[in-house]
Amino acid sequence: MEDTIFISQSKYTRNIVKKFGMESAAHKRTPAATHLKLAKDEKGVDVDQSLYRSMIGSLLYLTVSRPDITFAVGVCARYQAEPKMSHLAQVKRILKYVNGTCDYGILYTHGENSMLVGYCDADWAGCADDRKSTSGACFFLGNNLISWFSKKQNCVSLSTAEAEYIAAGSSCSQLLWMKQMLLEYNVVQDAMALYCDNLSAINISKNPIQHSRTKHIDIRHHFFRDLVEEGIVTLEHIPTEEQLADIFTKALDAVQFEKLRGKLGICLCEDL
Structure with missing residues (x-):
């Protein structure tokens, strides 16, 4: 645009949501629940390793324009060696979130x-x-x-x-x-x-x-x-509530998450 640049991977986002069969799933306001505490879960049910790695790889590529999912994807990526059902459920939660925010991207403005x-x-x-x-x-x-x-x-x-x-x-x-x-x-x-x-x-x-x-x-x-x-x-x-890096270290509640997401410059093109 004239004095702003908007970077978005909306087409790619729709493609990965469709690829993993999540396009009709209910949308989520955040990529991870506030009580998110993933662990190795050795007694859990094994899931297809190649499917799990494919999902993680696809989401990692999306973090280029969507810093808001960086933390949640990073946590899930730790369990690629032996993914369990609990890990897959969390990755699906991220996909539900990006499905509802497909058109979001990062806004860059020209300034002195x-x-x-x-x-x-x-x-x-x-x-x-x-x-x-x-x-x-x-x-x-x-x-x-x-x-x-x-x-x-x-x-x-x-x-x-x-x-x-x-x-x-x-x-x-x-x-x-x-x-x-x-x-x-x-x-x-x-x-x-x-x-x-x-x-x-x-x-x-x-x-x-x-x-x-x-x-x-x-x-x-x-x-x-x-x-x-x-x-x-x-x-x-x-103050902790103004700490923008919070979004990269923990799962936040929807109100705080959306507030920090906006401050990072992640928005909808229509909002401009």
Whole structure:
């Protein structure tokens, strides 16, 4: 359009919904129920592995324009080795959600603001199998969403603060990479703001003295503290209900989910 770009995979979405026979299923407002806690479910009924992997692969391709399903698809993707009926039911729930939101996509608007801003969050011990946490983050250039991730952490965190601190460290790596990339287009960044809803994680980043609470945190996560000290990144507090990265770390209720989805710039073309 004249001063906006709308990216949508609506045709592809309809095709995958039809491919897996979900076009007449009831629509859902969210891709996952708020009580979603998938586990290995070793006593569950086995399902066709190739069908399950095909569904996951199709949905992963859709996350390119639909960040709102990233978390739910990521959780289901962990069980591709031995998928059970409970896992398949959750994948079908995602398909019911995308079936009702086929025409949604990401809106990009032209603006003078070219500041990089990030939001990071973690769901402490969210994985029922190994108690590892899930990191989630999203990054904006001005008002436009340009990058996001939802990823299980490599190690078990002993506290919420540690999980959030590790998520912030991963987000910083992404911010630095994007800062360097923008430099090649002559777009210079000042201190980049990273929004976190955990005050303890913010304090750890500013205060190197808290030995008893932080000495068990792996040294590789502390490079983030150096970036804060040098003023390259500033870690800012944000209320949990305003934390956009929440959508990448946990299953939310319909009202909060739709609110955050809108703030990420995911909308209907007709809404413009």
